[in-house]
Amino acid sequence: MPDRAAAPTLQDKLAAAKHASTALATATTEQKHAALRAIAEAVRTGADRILPANELDLANGRENAIGAGLLDRLRLDQPRLDALAEAVEVVVGLVDPVGEVVRGRSLPNGLQISQVRVPFGVIGAIYEARPNVTIDIAALAIKSGNAVVLRGGSAAAHSNGALVALLREALESAGLPADAVQTIDEFGREGATELMRARGLVDVLIPRGSAQLIQTVVRESTVPVIETGAGVVHIYLDESADEAMSVDIVRNAKVQRPSVCNAVETVLVHAGAADRLLGPVLTALREAQVTIHADERAIGVVPGALPVTEEEYATEHMALELSVRVVDSLDEAIAHIRSYSTAHTESIITGDLGNAERFLREVDSAVVMVNASTRFTDGGEFGFGAEVGISTQKLHARGPMGLPELTSTKWIVRGQGQVRG
Amino acid sequence: MPDRAAAPTLQDKLAAAKHASTALATATTEQKHAALRAIAEAVRTGADRILPANELDLANGRENAIGAGLLDRLRLDQPRLDALAEAVEVVVGLVDPVGEVVRGRSLPNGLQISQVRVPFGVIGAIYEARPNVTIDIAALAIKSGNAVVLRGGSAAAHSNGALVALLREALESAGLPADAVQTIDEFGREGATELMRARGLVDVLIPRGSAQLIQTVVRESTVPVIETGAGVVHIYLDESADEAMSVDIVRNAKVQRPSVCNAVETVLVHAGAADRLLGPVLTALREAQVTIHADERAIGVVPGALPVTEEEYATEHMALELSVRVVDSLDEAIAHIRSYSTAHTESIITGDLGNAERFLREVDSAVVMVNASTRFTDGGEFGFGAEVGISTQKLHARGPMGLPELTSTKWIVRGQGQVRG
CATH class of the missing domain: 3.40.309.10 (Aldehyde Dehydrogenase; Chain A, domain 2)
Structure with a gap:
């Protein structure tokens, strides 16, 4: 845990996530599964840590009269924790997209080229007061070998803080760096803006929530965005x-x-x-x-x-x-x-x-x-096994997104001394 | 040709490109090939229209002392026109990516789903004083069923103007809308900025040129960008x-x-x-x-x-x-x-x-x-048959880009009255 006297800045956290992303990117599927199983276990048995934090958010929400629908989305209880843990276990069952050879061939000069799926690196997620998304998106990011920076909305900050602590402990228990999961709720709106401008440290930004939230992210970001959701x-x-x-x-x-x-x-x-x-x-x-x-x-x-x-x-x-x-x-x-x-x-x-x-x-x-x-139109109905979101843009991913949409690719070229004529 | 008294605004041109993109997207490969062959012919035999315009740009360049390297890139002559025409004919020989079924399956409820390549719609290209790029990128856009808005730099504005006129005539001769190719050089730097903000009218922006140009586009655009090029x-x-x-x-x-x-x-x-x-x-x-x-x-x-x-x-x-x-x-x-x-x-x-x-x-x-x-690291060497650019970002395309990287996909769902339970 960071020392209170030297609380990390947002840039510290982004740099830590980027550094940790290398270990995630090269982790074996078995290591990632160990982390995911530890997360499921921690969520299922962690009511004593999670629910008091959630109660603080709910009390704040009632005080600020945020409305019954939002309060319901914010609320966690044992059945919901069980469902969340189960969702993480479903992610364990999905095929690991990292390392998949998308295509490849031998060139006339003997070079062998292949295009292979690799993690993005660091995924940023911006969403609104739904603590279940914290676990969902972290599990999908870990399975696809990515570090993740979470901005979950101040109304759920206590819940998200408790969940992120569990996520980080679970990563460490599996021999993976805790820094691969970061929350930046404490930096407020300015923190969200800084995240959107962190091109070079964050590889892709996924907003989930209202049309207004998504439009703000699209307009403000220099980090590439996958636009999700709004459906007329x-x-x-x-x-x-x-x-x-x-x-x-x-x-x-x-x-x-x-x-x-x-x-x-x-x-x-x-x-x-x-x-x-x-x-x-x-x-x-x-x-x-x-x-x-x-x-x-x-x-x-x-x-x-x-x-x-x-x-x-x-x-x-x-x-x-x-x-x-x-x-x-x-x-x-x-x-x-x-x-x-x-x-x-x-x-x-x-x-x-x-x-x-x-x-x-x-x-x-x-x-x-x-x-x-x-x-x-749904990742589950399409047989992807998980709901990363539904992309309404044309770049990279379009429609329901599965785990492969949380990866990029790189080209691998194997030669024996070839030079270009 | 637009009446001088009512010259189209940049928004007029973008809207015209978007409108024309529908015809391009649904054009047959044969129609697109007819347009490309007409372009090759017009470039090969169009010296009397192209070279005087190019001479104006060269004269301006010499007056502004833009340097021997830039002048050389700007210069067109008959051998270079022949090479450009040949490059367009190479594009005719490439496989049309539109309509390719990327994947598909039958769902347990009998729905048949398939993911199919479709054009982006409107591609924006921002590049620097190289008239050959005008022909290159237009040919690749047309082959992949996209409309294209070209911003080629004021130093090549006369050359680009002559080339775009040929491109538009060639489209019309093949029964396709001339408006699928637009140049916005006449709107200067402000036009480039407006293009970068035209989210909703332009589907993707491809900058080609110096690291500085590319960084400006990445920073200023709300339109999704494919970052190309810089190589340390x-x-x-x-x-x-x-x-x-x-x-x-x-x-x-x-x-x-x-x-x-x-x-x-x-x-x-x-x-x-x-x-x-x-x-x-x-x-x-x-x-x-x-x-x-x-x-x-x-x-x-x-x-x-x-x-x-x-x-x-x-x-x-x-x-x-x-x-x-x-x-x-x-x-x-x-x-x-x-x-x-x-x-x-x-x-x-x-x-x-x-x-x-x-x-x-x-x-x-x-x-x-x-x-x-x-x-x-080159589209030609990798066997893609054409050089769209080399993506250095992780979203959508990474490394050498071929024609398929100029397309998006959509999901097609065929049912017999299915509803969700």
Whole structure:
């Protein structure tokens, strides 16, 4: 533990993480697994250290009236610690991406070249008052051979402090440097800004949380960012859409878990199918307490709907609210999506092969679907075994990210004295 | 051509490029090839339009006394136009990366998912007074289905203007939108800054040129950047290094083409081999007019060497200058590389298997080599068929970049009405 009289600066911590990253990068899978198992054990049996710290954060939260939803996300208890420990054990079961040979060949001059997965080095994570993310992201970083610098939000600072102490002890118990996990909550907002400018010490920054948080990180960072999350997600009901399928998919995409990024926000419906489909679809949604915002042409079919605004088309509600618009063609649907989508996930419901293929080709989102619920955009559903986040940018990773997306590559060249002619 | 009275603003041009990018993204390979062949033809037979414009830039350059090297890079003539046309024809011969299925599977619920290569959309390129880059990067962008916004430096503005006019005509002759190629030279430095901030309109920015240019782009951009180029490259002569191989490789890496990023800048030599190797290696370099900067321990073995400075260890000379340092161990060599390398390319010359493997594992550069000249770090040498640049960052692309590095991916999900349980 650092001496209080000489508390490390943020730069000290970043430099320590970078130094420790070398040991993580060259650690064997067995060493990393030993650390992860120690983390799971410490989380499962560490209630006496974790919950009092969490109680301090909860008390502060109640004092600052942060709202029931945020308080619930902040709260830890034994069942949640058990679930967190289990999640870490799931990470142990994933394939270690480090060392995977991505491609390789022999060149005509006898040089052998191969492209091999290597850790990034130091990952920075900026997120909001969710102590479970502290464990999640640290476990994924360790498994992929990366050091990690965590900025988890002042509202969860006591909880994160207790969890980071456990993480560091677990690393040491496995013979890996404790400094591979750092928290910088104590440096407040200025610390977050300094982290975003730490190009050279931090290799990649992953923001997780509100659209506002993510936009701030994207705007302020000189460190490369993987932009995750915000989802203004669309479903287009084509003229030939099956009625029962339309009802099932729209209901599932809006109602099953409205607070997540892959929930639908706008349903577009072809004018030739509006009379046939809107009644049953919207009846099902009203039964599930969904508030409907409808455009001029849809509002006649939807008794009790509110008029939709431009702003709502661009809003990720994360709640039981849905915008509905009637369009005259697939082209108009695609144009609407181009204007308002965050390029996360869009789905077409159709029986028409040509329209399905055009939608898949022309809609430029991270995930494009035919006849499926947008809720399937998820690392777990895709079979990646872990949820690193969903990238909505085009560089490096796009869509659900698995462990390989937490690595870079390097080229290895083996020669016998070759020189260039 | 735009009316002078209503010349498009930079935002107009970016919006036009984004709009045109949809047509490029969905163009067939045949359409793109027709455009590329038209470009090659226009460059080969367009001397009457291109060379007078180039002469204006050269005259300005001479007036501003920009130096013989820069003038030479700026100059176009018929042989250079022929070479440029040939380079475009080489791009026609490359595999089109768009549509490649990277991976895919069927999920237990019957959903079929596949990850498919798609163009980025709009690529921004910022480079310095080299008109050949205008054609090179436009050809690579078009082949990979991207629109491109070019900022080629005011010193080459007339040449670039003439070349971009040809590029746009060639696109139109192939039925593709001329707006997929834009030049923004007329907006000066402010235009470059605006391009760097055009997140949402430009998907990725590729700077090519001096370290200073690249650092400016990295610092100023909110658009994701692929950092290319700067190479403070090292060769480490291990205790067991073969003498003839050491001489050949160091000479090749320094002398064959000193002005490029994969040329060596510092040779580290194990103390146990310094007496044996430094004499022959440095004799060969002196014969090639290389100026040697040596550390205290090497300077005794190298008559006529200048003392090396910390600053030189960190400098990419791009000239016939070389720093030399004696180290006591592989660890000390790796530590030196960690301190001074730009993580471009490093090579170890050794006969020791264990040291070779440690060097490959522990040196975290884009390309790490055993017993080979660092000059092999090159898209052409790696068999990519084209030189997009050499990435020195860890996100998205690392090392020599081929056409696939100019694409992103998207996930396609095909269902039959699946909803999430």
